[in-house]
Amino acid sequence: MSEAILDVQGLVTEIRTRRGVVRAVDDVSLTVGRGEIVALVGESGSGKSMTAYSLMQLFPTPAARIAAGQIRFEGRDLLTTPPDELRRIRGDRMAMIFQDPSSFLNPLMTVGRQVAEPLLARDYPRNQIDARVHDLLTRMGLPDAASLARRYPFELSGGQRQRALIAAALACKPTLLIADEPTTALDVTVQAQIMDLLRSLRDELGLSLLLITHDLGIVAQHADRVYVMYAARLAETATTRDLFHDPRHPYTRGLLRSTLSIEGASDELYSIPGVVPNLAAPPQGCRFHPRCPLATETCHQQPPLAAAGASLVACWYSDRVA
Amino acid sequence: MSSASPALFRYIGVRILQALPLLLGVVVVNFLLIQLAPGDPTTVLIGDYPAPEEYVRQVRAEFGLDQPLPTRLVNYLGQLAQGNLGYSFANRMPVRELILQRLGATILLTGVAMALATVIGVLAGVWAARYRGKATDGVVQTTALLGYSIPEFFLGQILILIFAVWLGWLPSQGMRSARSTATGPAATLEVGLFLILPAIALSMRYVALISRLTRASVAEALTSDYVLGARARGVSERRVLFVHALRNAAAPIVTVIGYNLSFILAGSALVETVFAWPGIGRLLFDSITRRDYPVMTAILLMVSIGVVLANLITDLIQAVIDPRVRYS
Amino acid sequence: MAALPETLPGQASRLSDAWYAFRRNRRAVAGLVILLTWTVLAIGAPLFAGSNPYRGGPDALLPPGSPDHWLGTDNLGRDIWAELVYGARVSLTIGAATALVSVALGIAVGSLAGYFGGRVDGVLMRFAEFFQVLPRFVLALVIVALFGGGLWKLIIVIAVLSWPQTARVVRAQFLSLREAGFVEAARLGGMDTLGLITREIWPNALTPVIVLVSLEMASAILIEAGLGFFGLGDPNLVSWGSMLNAAQGYLRQAWWMAVMPGLAILSVVLSLNVVGDGLNDALNPRLREAA
Numbered sequence: 001m002s003e004a005i006l007d008v009q010g011l012v013t014e015i016r017t018r019r020g021v022v023r024a025v026d027d028v029s030l031t032v033g034r035g036e037i038v039a040l041v042g043e044s045g046s047g048k049s050m051t052a053y054s055l056m057q058l059f060p061t062p063a064a065r066i067a068a069g070q071i072r073f074e075g076r077d078l079l080t081t082p083p084d085e086l087r088r089i090r091g092d093r094m095a096m097i098f099q100d101p102s103s104f105l106n107p108l109m110t111v112g113r114q115v116a117e118p119l120l121a122r123d124y125p126r127n128q129i130d131a132r133v134h135d136l137l138t139r140m141g142l143p144d145a146a147s148l149a150r151r152y153p154f155e156l157s158g159g160q161r162q163r164a165l166i167a168a169a170l171a172c173k174p175t176l177l178i179a180d181e182p183t184t185a186l187d188v189t190v191q192a193q194i195m196d197l198l199r200s201l202r203d204e205l206g207l208s209l210l211l212i213t214h215d216l217g218i219v220a221q222h223a224d225r226v227y228v229m230y231a232a233r234l235a236e237t238a239t240t241r242d243l244f245h246d247p248r249h250p251y252t253r254g255l256l257r258s259t260l261s262i263e264g265a266s267d268e269l270y271s272i273p274g275v276v277p278n279l280a281a282p283p284q285g286c287r288f289h290p291r292c293p294l295a296t297e298t299c300h301q302q303p304p305l306a307a308a309g310a311s312l313v314a315c316w317y318s319d320r321v322a
Numbered sequence: 323m324s325s326a327s328p329a330l331f332r333y334i335g336v337r338i339l340q341a342l343p344l345l346l347g348v349v350v351v352n353f354l355l356i357q358l359a360p361g362d363p364t365t366v367l368i369g370d371y372p373a374p375e376e377y378v379r380q381v382r383a384e385f386g387l388d389q390p391l392p393t394r395l396v397n398y399l400g401q402l403a404q405g406n407l408g409y410s411f412a413n414r415m416p417v418r419e420l421i422l423q424r425l426g427a428t429i430l431l432t433g434v435a436m437a438l439a440t441v442i443g444v445l446a447g448v449w450a451a452r453y454r455g456k457a458t459d460g461v462v463q464t465t466a467l468l469g470y471s472i473p474e475f476f477l478g479q480i481l482i483l484i485f486a487v488w489l490g491w492l493p494s495q496g497m498r499s500a501r502s503t504a505t506g507p508a509a510t511l512e513v514g515l516f517l518i519l520p521a522i523a524l525s526m527r528y529v530a531l532i533s534r535l536t537r538a539s540v541a542e543a544l545t546s547d548y549v550l551g552a553r554a555r556g557v558s559e560r561r562v563l564f565v566h567a568l569r570n571a572a573a574p575i576v577t578v579i580g581y582n583l584s585f586i587l588a589g590s591a592l593v594e595t596v597f598a599w600p601g602i603g604r605l606l607f608d609s610i611t612r613r614d615y616p617v618m619t620a621i622l623l624m625v626s627i628g629v630v631l632a633n634l635i636t637d638l639i640q641a642v643i644d645p646r647v648r649y650s
Numbered sequence: 651m652a653a654l655p656e657t658l659p660g661q662a663s664r665l666s667d668a669w670y671a672f673r674r675n676r677r678a679v680a681g682l683v684i685l686l687t688w689t690v691l692a693i694g695a696p697l698f699a700g701s702n703p704y705r706g707g708p709d710a711l712l713p714p715g716s717p718d719h720w721l722g723t724d725n726l727g728r729d730i731w732a733e734l735v736y737g738a739r740v741s742l743t744i745g746a747a748t749a750l751v752s753v754a755l756g757i758a759v760g761s762l763a764g765y766f767g768g769r770v771d772g773v774l775m776r777f778a779e780f781f782q783v784l785p786r787f788v789l790a791l792v793i794v795a796l797f798g799g800g801l802w803k804l805i806i807v808i809a810v811l812s813w814p815q816t817a818r819v820v821r822a823q824f825l826s827l828r829e830a831g832f833v834e835a836a837r838l839g840g841m842d843t844l845g846l847i848t849r850e851i852w853p854n855a856l857t858p859v860i861v862l863v864s865l866e867m868a869s870a871i872l873i874e875a876g877l878g879f880f881g882l883g884d885p886n887l888v889s890w891g892s893m894l895n896a897a898q899g900y901l902r903q904a905w906w907m908a909v910m911p912g913l914a915i916l917s918v919v920l921s922l923n924v925v926g927d928g929l930n931d932a933l934n935p936r937l938r939e940a941a
Contacts, residue, residue, distance in 0.1 A: 056551050060545075091556025104551035108569045118555045133363055152645045168555055347780050351789075359796040364795065467927075471920035473872055475879050476894060476912035588787030592876055596898065606788070607880060610795045619742050622792045625785045634784060 004031040004269050005208055006055070006173055011069035013047075013054045015061065022279045024050040025063065026232040029305075032176065033173040037202060039219040039240070041255075042229035045276055048212050049099075052180045053231070056096050057086060057209070091118040095169035099181035101161035105153040111164045112137075118171040136167040141197060146187025158291065159190035166197065173205065180212045195222055216259045222246055231277050231287035238311035248313040251288045286315065292319060329648040333641050341634045348626035356619055363387055370613035371411035381408075397514050407623075408616035412609070417620045421602065427497060427538025428601030430513075432590050436522045436579055439528035444575065446529070448563055454541055462533060469530030474589040478523035478596035485519060492519055494600040520597040524589050531578050539571035546570075573643050580636025584629045668857075671932040678928020681921035688918055692738040703732035711904045722906045724896060729882050730910050733888050736935035737911065740889040742916060744805055748870035749863045751809035756816020757859065761847055763817065764824020775821070778814035786811045787873055794882045801884045804877065808870050816862050830854075861929045875915050883907035890915050921932050 013025035027045045032038045041047040053059050054066055057078065071078040073094060078086065083117060090096075095118075098104045115133045124132065130149075137145035140163040153161055162182060169177060179198065183191035199222055201207050211223060218224055219226055219240060226247065227237045236249040247253045254272040274291035283290050289299035294317045301316075308318035324503070356366045367381050382388065384406070385398040407417040450462035486494035493499065493516050504512050543549055544567055552566050591603030598604065602621055609617035641647045672678055691698050707727035712721040713732075721730040763774040790807050826835060828851070836850045873922070876882055878891015879898075890911040897907035 056554055058550060060547070060550055087553075087556055087558065088555055089556075096554040098547065098551060098554075100547065103547035106548040106552065106566050106569065107646065108572075109566070114555075117552065117557050117561075121556050121558060121561070154646055165551070172556075238378075343776075344780060344783055346774070348784065351784065355792060355796060360798075440723075455868060467920065468916075471923050472867070472916050473875050473879075473894075473912070473919075475876070476915060477907070479901060479908040479912065482901055483908070487902055487905070499904070505792065580723050583783035584788065587785065588876065591788065591791075594878060595880070606791070610791065610880060610882065613795075615796070618792055618795060622788050625788045626783070629785050 003034055005034050005074055006030075006032040006210070007070075007072040009070045009072075011051065011054055011071065012067040013050055014065060014067045015050075016063040017280065019280045023067075023232055023282075024279065025054055028069075028229070028232075028234055030227050030237070032208050032210050034208055035202060035206045037199070037211060037222055037224050039211045039213060039223035039226045041213060041216065041219055041226055043214055043255075043276055044227040045279070047232040047279075048229050049180050050232075052178050052210070052212050055178060056090060056094065058090070058096075067142075088122070091169070091174070092122060092172040093174050094176045094178070095172075095174040096178040096180065097162070097165050097169050099183050100185045101158060101165050102153065102185070104165060105161055107153055110150055112160075115149070115168040115171060117199065120170060122172060128130070132171070133167075137164065140164070140167045141193070141245060142167075157190075158186050159193065162186060162190075162194055163197070166194075166201075170201065170207075174207070176208045176210065177201075178210045178212070179188055181214070182211075183215070183218065184213075191218075198222075210307060214302075214309075216256065228255070231282055232279055233287060234305060234314060235288065236311050236313045236315075237305075238309075242310035246309050246311070248308045248311045248318040249288075249315050250292045250294055250317075251317055254291075275311065281282070327645075327648070333648045334638055336625060337634055337637050340469050341630055345595075345627060347371065349399065349402065349623065350395065352619055352623045352626065353395055356398075356615075357391065357394065359615075363569050366615040366619065367408055369411055369615045369617070373411055376624075377409070400627060402623075407620040410609075410614055410617050411615070412612045412614040417616050421620060422618060424600060424605045427599060428590055428594070428603060431517065431520055431524060431594065431599055431601055435524035435590075436528060436586065437616060438521055439525040439532055440575065440579070442525070443529045443532025444536050444568070444571070447533040447571070448540050448568060450533065450537040451540035451567070452563060454537075459537075461616045462537070462569060466530040466533050469526040470534075472526065473592075474523050474527060475592040475596050477526055478520065478593050481519045481523055482645055489628070497600055497628060516597075516599075520593050523596070524586070524593045527589065528579065528582070528586070531582075532575055535574045535578055536568075536571045539574055540567040541580055543567035543570040569643075573640055574638050576636055577641065580632050580639070583632040586624060586626070587625050653697060665857075668929075668932040672928050675928040675931065677924045678932075681924035683930070684917055685925065686919040688738050688914075689742060691735050692742050695735045695739055699729075699732035699735045701729045701732045703736045704729055711900070711907075713904075714906050714910075721910050722904070724893070724907050725900055725904070728888075730893075730906060733862045733893055734890070734910060734914050736888050737890040737893060737914065738918075740801065740884065740887050741874060741915070743801065743807070744874045745867040745871040745918075745922075747805045748808045748812065749840060749866040750806065752812040752866055752870075753859060753863055755809065756818075756862075757814065757820050757856070760817035760820025761851075764821035765828060765843070765847055765851070767825070771821070774817070775877075778817050780927070781811065782814045788875055789881060790877060791882060794877060799882055799884050801887065801932060804874060804884065808873050812866055812870065816859060816866070819858050819862060820855060823858065824851060827851050827855055841868035849850045857933045860933065862925050864922045864926035864929065868926070871915065871919055871922070 006033070009029045011025055011028045012023060015022045015024050028047075028051055030038070030040070040048045040051060050064070053064070055071060057066065066079065069079070073089070078089070081089070098158050100322045105111070112130075112133050115136060116129050119129050119132060133149055134145040137148055142148055142160060142163050148156070148160070157166065182198070184291070186194060195218060198209060202209055211218070213219060223240045225237065227241050228235045228243070228251065230251050236243070236247070236252045238248075243252065244256065247256055251272070254270070257270040258272060272291055277287055277290070285300040285302050286292070286295075289295040292299065298316045303314045303316045305312045305314045306318070308315075311318075357363050359366045363385075364378055364381055364387060367385060368378065384397070384401055386394050389397070405418055407421070409415075410417050410420055413420050446462045446466075450459045453459050482494040485492045497516050498509070498512050502512055503507070540563065549562055549566055552562055557566070586601070590601065591606050593599070594601045594603035595607040602624070605617060606621050608614070609621070705728070707723065709719070709723055710725055710727040712719050712723040714720065716722060719729045719731070721734070723729055724733070759774055759778065763771040786808075787813060794804065795805050833846060833850050836846055837894070841850070874883065874889065875891035875894065878889045879895045881892070881895050883889045883892045894908060895910035897911070900907050904927070
């Protein structure tokens with residue numbers, strides 16, 4: 001792994017709700033190296049998107065806040081950075097794209113103006129903005145950029161919107177792109193195109209990519225390393241290759257079985273028994289233990305993230321999973 | 323950067339076609355009022371004044387008052403098409419001229435009041451939305467509630483009491499002082515001084531409406547995904563508020579002014595009466611007290627047509643603000 | 651089909667929830683108290699007025715705080731307090747009656763349009779649109795000026811010009827409920843149209859209308875005040891609008907002639923608006939969650 005441009009330690013994010021404070025992200029540590037594609041994987045409600053929002057320090061709800069931890073980005077501590085500077089980092093050094101490209105574009109503004117916004121915010125020479133926007137849109141694989149820039153989001157297809165959002169995110173050549181389920185809302189063929197685009201951007205620009213997804217197929221094809229989240233905590237992390245060949249957490253194993261058994265086609269689609277725990281009242285200790293075939297009394301204690309095989313795993317019995 | 327698409331022109335065409343029956347409808351209502359009023363329609367067409375015998379005959383002939391109702395309607399429409407709104411004996415001039423004479427003052431008053439309402443209402447609304455749930459928000463909301471509940475003419479009287487009678491700071495009756503000889507910029511300034519109190523009285527209700535609407539739309543936008551997206555692009559908080567969020571409020575604000583023209587003009591009639599402002603509203607009041615019916619019905623007709631046109635224009639502006647409208 | 655509930659399950663508890671939420675809204679409760687106070691004063695006017703508001707006296711233009719006239723007297727020596735109390739009768743009667751008539755008309759038209767849809771809906775909604783573009787206040791002025799005033803004429807005129815908003819709301823409710831499961835079940839059970847509308851849909855469709863009643867009332871009271879201010883109120887009754895009309899000529903000598911009836915109108919309209927807001931929040935649980 002090359003030098004880490006993003007280094008997160010012990011991140012805790014809390015959301016105030018009517019039933020009390022919920023830890024949506026609980027003691028998550030992760031790193032992303034320069035030019036690396038790192039996947040953060042989990043089911044919906046696992047806290048993976050909330051982790052992404054925490055890195056940007058932007059939340060969909062004012063009820064969320066970062067309660068503990070450290071976020072170092074390009075060597076500086078983002079949690080002690082004043083809001084004004086943080087705003088300058090967003091969109092400039094660190095950018096984000098989202099799950100539903102339709103709702104993340106302002107319906108009443110032309111696409112071009114929204115792509116131009118990061119440039120406008122940083123004194124980019126005014127007379128060159130249009131040219132830069134057209135160049136960006138073209139590079140995102142959008143033909144006829146000049147006319148497209150004048151259109152409104154509702155006049156574009158889902159794939160075009162996501163490309164436009166990527167163009168806006170990359171306008172200032174950031175070093176890190178956080179992609180929150182960038183293909184979930186798109187058609188399968190468009191999904192592949194968008195992923196290929198992101199990957200080629202990594203290759204050309206040396207961009208680092210933190211890919212938030214629940215789609216293990218995408219992870220297998222594109223990611224260098226993987227973090228698996230379960231119920232707000234990290235379950236396991238490894239290189240993509242090791243994780244798929246030698247998963248060490250029972251949850252990872254179940255997850256792989258439930259998605260990849262389609263290819264084996266030998267038996268019915270496997271699914272992990274039980275349900276994802278309610279984060280307002282999580283199980284004590286290892287959060288997976290109520291659903292885990294290996295669980296014992298020991299599992300009422302939270303296991304540390306420890307080396308097992310080529311992975312780091314939060315499981316007391318990682319040596320038995322194989 | 324505007325995209326004047328064929329869809330926009332088609333939409334405009336359809337909306338104009340839809341407005342035509344409404345226009346005809348309001349004209350017919352006016353006609354029926356004149357015809358069905360107790361007594362002789364000539365009284366309504368001429369007013370409660372001793373008119374020369376030959377003028378009575380002329381009116382009877384022009385409007386065909388001895389003909390059956392449908393024929394009379396056609397005659398009435400014909401007279402309107404020629405711009406004949408009748409003659410005001412109380413003012414000794416044709417109604418059309420009388421109205422044109424007074425129109426400027428009303429447009430000035432309502433225009434200034436609505437501009438004032440928009441600026442203050444938008445700023446207060448954005449401010450309240452930005453600090454939602456805080457003390458500022460509460461102050462704005464409470465003021466808006468008061469402004470929305472107070473009758474314009476009573477507010478006008480209060481303003482006169484405070485600023486004209488007690489403090490003596492501002493004039494309160496008319497548009498210029500009786501002995502004024504000012505010309506040029508001095509005259510404009512003088513009208514401006516006379517305008518302050520009536521404009522405030524007329525605008526208060528719309529300050530309230532617009533600030534409430536702006537607060538709601540901006541607050542909604544601030545929790546939207548696209549604002550989150552804009553922030554993720556490093557867009558400044560000011561731009562988020564005044565470009566992204568406020569754009570969301572633009573359509574409702576245009577609607578509240580456009581669709582409330584009849585209430586604005588009603589408010590203007592009352593405010594003009596309180597401040598002796600020489601506009602259409604004051605003319606309406608005078609025509610009612612003097613039983614000058616042709617003026618009264620002509621004003622009703624003008625206001626009705628104005629409302630239909632204002633609604634039409636509002637819809638067209640909506641289509642420009644929100645391109646999605648054109649396709650609905 | 652006997653087991654079919656008349657209303658959606660939880661309808662009754664929804665209303666009691668709403669009442670609970672309303673009660674916790676202090677502004678709305680204060681508004682309700684002010685409205686009830688005016689209502690009591692209006693009903694018991696002869697008891698509370700202290701003097702005859704129609705009979706003048708020798709003491710004209712007495713300021714508030716005078717021995718026999720605590721709110722002062724007007725230019726004809728009439729007691730302002732007595733005029734206010736009797737004027738409340740006019741304002742509240744017009745407000746309540748107009749709101750009821752216009753909302754009833756709106757419910758009727760909206761129900762028909764929403765239930766039958768199609769061409770009936772098209773025609774009725776064009777009709778509603780037409781009534782909505784008519785300039786309510788100016789038209790009411792001209793009608794009263796031409797045809798003469800009087801309490802009940804005012805009520806009918808204002809109500810006939812005010813129903814479309816209710817009609818639109820009710821229609822929208824009907825469109826969403828028309829195909830609802832419980833309506834469908836009752837229809838299959840052989841219930842006739844009238845029964846479907848009145849017993850199945852109305853109980854579930856009319857909560858938003860409760861809010862409209864208070865708003866229509868406020869708007870009718872403002873229109874009446876404006877007509878009164880133009881000298882077109884019921885000539886035989888003292889009303890707040892006509893008091894303001896008289897006050898206009900005496901602003902410099904007797905501020906109380908304007909301020910007292912003006913504050914009375916403000917207090918009633920403000921109360922109706924906060925009660926309307928309170929009802930809206932209370933009947934709209936989704937908004938309540940968000941607040």
